[in-house]
Amino acid sequence: MPRTKQIEKEDILRAATEIIRQKGEGALTVRSIAGELGCSTQPLYYEFENVEQLRAALLPYVREHYLQFRCSNYKEFGRHFLNFARQEKELFRFVYLRRRAPGETLLDDINFDETIRLLSQNLEMDPETARRMHHQMQYRCYGMGVMLATDYCELTEAQIEAELTEFYIIILRHYKGITDDAQLQYWLGRSRHLIL
Structure with a gap:
């Protein structure tokens, strides 16, 4: 049986950052991130309760990687x-x-x-x-x-x-x-x- 692809928190933050970079913050949704990762929305809800929690985690991620x-x-x-x-x-x-x-x-x-x-x-x-x-x-x-x-x-x-x-x-x-x-x-x- 093939192993299921693991989606890590870092993968989600990287995908969310890329969506903002390319399309702006308005395009940031759970579905757009899942689409960027090629997965269902389930792994995102496993790591983050909602989009607000994801955005809060995204700020320090962007600061660390870009600022x-x-x-x-x-x-x-x-x-x-x-x-x-x-x-x-x-x-x-x-x-x-x-x-x-x-x-x-x-x-x-x-x-x-x-x-x-x-x-x-x-x-x-x-x-x-x-x-x-x-x-x-x-x-x-x-x-x-x-x-x-x-x-x-x-x-x-x-x-x-x-x-x-x-x-x-x-x-x-x-x-x-x-x-x-x-x-x-x-x-x-x-x-x-x-x-x-």
């Missing part, structure tokens, strides 16, 4: 996030353009603590100021990500690089109280390896 990245410098955080918005528009919409649960964070940034340490150390600022500065960059990236994912604008990788550099200079001026170009050049030099 967790190790960055070698400060600018890379924004670069990865904006490229995700540009290249995976439907997944971006699923993760970020939805009503949030109370206390849910704006952005997933596994490098947050290290980023704050590096900004604080390289820019000679207290961690709280570095945190506020980084939040400004996160907010800017989120706004640009929404525009990219909703086709409000198109940006090439070179344009993304220029936007990130320009905004870094703006927030650097503000949080360091820079008033002239000589000071700006000094602090840009101190943080050059963070924004390459």
Whole structure:
């Protein structure tokens, strides 16, 4: 007797992600996932009580597989996030353009603590100021990500690089109280390896 195909939780989440990527969140149903897997709906109900439970499990799955990245410098955080918005528009919409649960964070940034340490150390600022500065960059990236994912604008990788550099200079001026170009050049030099 042939062995029945086993459908694992990971298979279901992968299939659900693919449906969102290709057709958008509106196409996500138990039947569409079963169709993607080539099975009945029974294995899905074995793993998840309902579609809401599946969606809740899908958020951390997408974050882990598409939004967790190790960055070698400060600018890379924004670069990865904006490229995700540009290249995976439907997944971006699923993760970020939805009503949030109370206390849910704006952005997933596994490098947050290290980023704050590096900004604080390289820019000679207290961690709280570095945190506020980084939040400004996160907010800017989120706004640009929404525009990219909703086709409000198109940006090439070179344009993304220029936007990130320009905004870094703006927030650097503000949080360091820079008033002239000589000071700006000094602090840009101190943080050059963070924004390459």
